[in-house]
Amino acid sequence: MGPLAGLRIVEIAGIGPGPYCAMVLADMGAEVLRVERPPKAPPGDARFDLLSRGRRCIALDLKRPAGVAAVLRLVERADALLEGFRPGVMERLGLGPDVCLARNPRLVYGRMTGFGQSGPLSQAAGHDINYIALAGALGPIGRRGAPPTPPLNLVGDFGGGGLLLAFGVTCALLERQRSGKGQVVDAAMVDGAAALMTVFHGAQQSGFWSEERGTNLLDTGSHFYDAYETADGQYVAIGAIEPQFYAELLKRAGIDGESLPAQLDRARWPEAKAAFARLFKTRTREEWCKLLEGSDACFAPVLSMSEARSHPHNVARGLFVDVAGVTQPRPAPRFSRTDSGVQRPPARVGEHTEEALRDWGFAPEEIAALRSSAGGE
Numbered sequence: 001m002g003p004l005a006g007l008r009i010v011e012i013a014g015i016g017p018g019p020y021c022a023m024v025l026a027d028m029g030a031e032v033l034r035v036e037r038p039p040k041a042p043p044g045d046a047r048f049d050l051l052s053r054g055r056r057c058i059a060l061d062l063k064r065p066a067g068v069a070a071v072l073r074l075v076e077r078a079d080a081l082l083e084g085f086r087p088g089v090m091e092r093l094g095l096g097p098d099v100c101l102a103r104n105p106r107l108v109y110g111r112m113t114g115f116g117q118s119g120p121l122s123q124a125a126g127h128d129i130n131y132i133a134l135a136g137a138l139g140p141i142g143r144r145g146a147p148p149t150p151p152l153n154l155v156g157d158f159g160g161g162g163l164l165l166a167f168g169v170t171c172a173l174l175e176r177q178r179s180g181k182g183q184v185v186d187a188a189m190v191d192g193a194a195a196l197m198t199v200f201h202g203a204q205q206s207g208f209w210s211e212e213r214g215t216n217l218l219d220t221g222s223h224f225y226d227a228y229e230t231a232d233g234q235y236v237a238i239g240a241i242e243p244q245f246y247a248e249l250l251k252r253a254g255i256d257g258e259s260l261p262a263q264l265d266r267a268r269w270p271e272a273k274a275a276f277a278r279l280f281k282t283r284t285r286e287e288w289c290k291l292l293e294g295s296d297a298c299f300a301p302v303l304s305m306s307e308a309r310s311h312p313h314n315v316a317r318g319l320f321v322d323v324a325g326v327t328q329p330r331p332a333p334r335f336s337r338t339d340s341g342v343q344r345p346p347a348r349v350g351e352h353t354e355e356a357l358r359d360w361g362f363a364p365e366e367i368a369a370l371r372s373s374a375g376g377e
Helices: 017-027 065-077 089-093 097-103 128-134 154-179 189-196 198-206 243-253 266-280 285-292 312-317 353-359 364-373
Strands: 008-012 031-036 056-059 080-083 108-113 183-188 225-229 235-239 299-301 320-323 326-329
Touching (some): 008 065, 017 031, 017 108, 017 154, 031 065, 056 353, 065 097, 097 108, 108 154, 128 154, 128 189, 154 183, 154 189, 189 198, 225 266, 235 285, 243 285, 285 299, 353 364
Parallel strands (some): 008 080, 080 108, 108 183
Antiparallel strands (some): 225 235, 320 326
């Protein structure tokens, strides 16, 4: 099920963007085998570890020759390998790209790091907030006069990291159809976060975008692209950029446009923003929904995660699905002929060691030896 059905991928388990990449590929139908280190304690309930959904999990000790040899056996049958360690770690384990590509010249070797495989910071520790800060993506996010606001870890880990690694691996697999050769995909979160900022680099250099945070069209500087508190302490989101949508918003909200500054008069945006703030506090969120939702006013209620799961539009679209009793977003995007779906719930560490290794061509005695070396899992 899914457009990537038939592809076999080995995931060397890590955190954050690597598992997200593997989840996306599994959601699209690829058979992804997650290789974890043997657990030091009995595996717990994995149901809520949604980044691990869609794939089987085996336990191998990669600090032992038997574990390394087993991964190389898997590589021989794989279309791609994913890893998210610091540069040099896989090489020290004996599983670097040169070794793996020698075993399987058609292998696509996907690497996920924060700062990249090279450069003066390549060996430094970091997290999403550090990578997007260095990429110039954190600085512009926030309100005027306030510190930068970390956008969860969506921009570095997931958007600029895992998602672009999935895209890169898929591109390399497509190229392999022409050349017959594998290659290394070097995905760095700094690179990806910078790429996501492309349009803003052009806007800044043209003079359209100010580097003063919270003063621009899309960064809460304008009154017509922001979130506003309602009478009941909830929030609504307004994105009425185009003149016709802005006019629709004013009309439906009962505002006389002549009483406000011109829409694009930047000098008076603070004045207009204050007027909007007063306006939206005159009704509850639900009242604003009844007045504006579904119109061309570019309006939406600001929902919590639990509220989003039950919104009528999301329910009608089947945006959230139940897998093993846990509600979660369904795979995206959708396909007319080879649509995808969650392949299986998250697995316990080592849950499928015997089953998966057998399917990947290991003999029973080899599996028994590996289970022993992996601590019996």
